Amino acid sequence: MGQNLPGSERTDLAVQRGLGYLVGMSLLWPVTLAWLKYARGYRIRNLAAVRRRARALLRKAPGPVLICPNHLTWIDSLLVQWAISSPTQLLRSFRLFAWNVPERTNFGRNLWLRLYCYLGKCIPIVRGGDKGEQKETLDKLAYLLRKRELVMVFPEGGRSERGRVELDRITYGVGRIATAVEDCRVLCVYVRGSRQEGRSVLPEPSQTFGVEMALIEPQPEGSGLRATRDAAMQIGRELSRLEERYFACR
């Protein structure tokens, strides 16, 4: 998967990354952080410690790292990115700003959102859409992972309907990626606002977010689709475990 990505696609991704660094890091990301912190009043509990832990876990990984967070709001990828890397770290090592795969129908509606997503290293996808297109997207993600870029994919596909990690909604794309890319580790990240009950578009203002993380190496049994499913379920179960830890510590 992804080993034979056409040269034109590789170039497109390199251009997107370059523009993301130039425009995203200098303008969009600082503005986004300001919006999160000052306009929305969000805080991340023990942010420095969370970042130290993320750095330690990422250093421990011998190869590619797939980030798999829980999913409650439309801005979860922003919250995770804010939590795991400081702006200075991102300027020094832009690979730490994870590529992600938002649902095209949510974010492709207007030009500015599309531009924001493009500069934010997003590769939009239509959930349940054309299989060929989905395969192309997975190929790109595998290629990026092999280049040691971070990639963020939500194992539940969409936002949790019941407000908790839903193992019966785990999609297997994460399992497919984790089993196809050699030495791939998965950084499971659980992030939740102090007053987040169920799913929402945005978290309510003025919340403090708790973050739990774990680095795992899925060890699937079987082969083919069975291994894909097993790997995805291992990731889902780890997220469930982190969720229990989050609530135990709250």
Place this chain on the structure above:
Amino acid sequence: MSKEQVMEKVVDIIRPFVKEKDALGSVAPETSILEDLKVNSARLVDIVLAFEDEFDIEVEDDDADKVKTIGDATDLVLTKIAA
């Protein structure tokens, strides 16, 4: 096993994942698993693995991706059984 018997078993396997239960009343080879039966696309892997277990066959990813209708699923199973 006849084609009709295989199709019946295929429908039974898919049944728990069907959200549009009324559509099961008029299921036919051309019935779309995703659009007519409203099966969540994320559950297709579970369905294919259930085919493997029920019919003692192995289904490759590429073959699984081609299954769109009840007829496709039935033909896939028959092909794998015969192989």
